[in-house]
Amino acid sequence: MKIYTIGFTQKNAEAFFGFLKSENIATLIDVRLNNISQLAGFAKKDDLKYFLRELCGANYIHIPDLAPTKDILNAYKKGNISWTVYEDKFLNLMSKRHIERIIKPELLNNGCLLCSEHEPHFCHRRLVVEYLNDHSDFDLKVKHLF
Numbered sequence: 001m002k003i004y005t006i007g008f009t010q011k012n013a014e015a016f017f018g019f020l021k022s023e024n025i026a027t028l029i030d031v032r033l034n035n036i037s038q039l040a041g042f043a044k045k046d047d048l049k050y051f052l053r054e055l056c057g058a059n060y061i062h063i064p065d066l067a068p069t070k071d072i073l074n075a076y077k078k079g080n081i082s083w084t085v086y087e088d089k090f091l092n093l094m095s096k097r098h099i100e101r102i103i104k105p106e107l108l109n110n111g112c113l114l115c116s117e118h119e120p121h122f123c124h125r126r127l128v129v130e131y132l133n134d135h136s137d138f139d140l141k142v143k144h145l146f
Helices: 013-022 038-043 045-056 070-077 083-097 124-135
Strands: 002-007 027-030 059-062 111-115 141-145
Touching (some): 002 013, 002 124, 013 045, 027 045, 070 083, 111 124, 124 141
Parallel strands (some): 002 111, 027 059, 027 111
């Protein structure tokens, strides 16, 4: 099953929606904790839903269970914990939430996980895919768009 990930930072709307359209994304799965931030620009929930439908023919869904808690995220952003500790805390959180049981495979097929980070290396969207591959039989083939 093919899945994509994308971050909206360091992209203008044309590039962002161009990536999604070129890959024929069926559903954009928002894994951000806060999807209405003023910093999000074109990636705010209501605007995003409209643009996806009109420009890409894609659906939008927000799944906060695929986001870290505010405490974990803030500790990492403030430099109080390292990426390694963040990663461990987030993987444990996904395990406690049993995300592999609540996510339907058809939602992921040709879906795209959205977060803010430009690249996936230090972003939880990559961890979501890795966790699901380790704890389910989804066999996700990931392509990071950036």
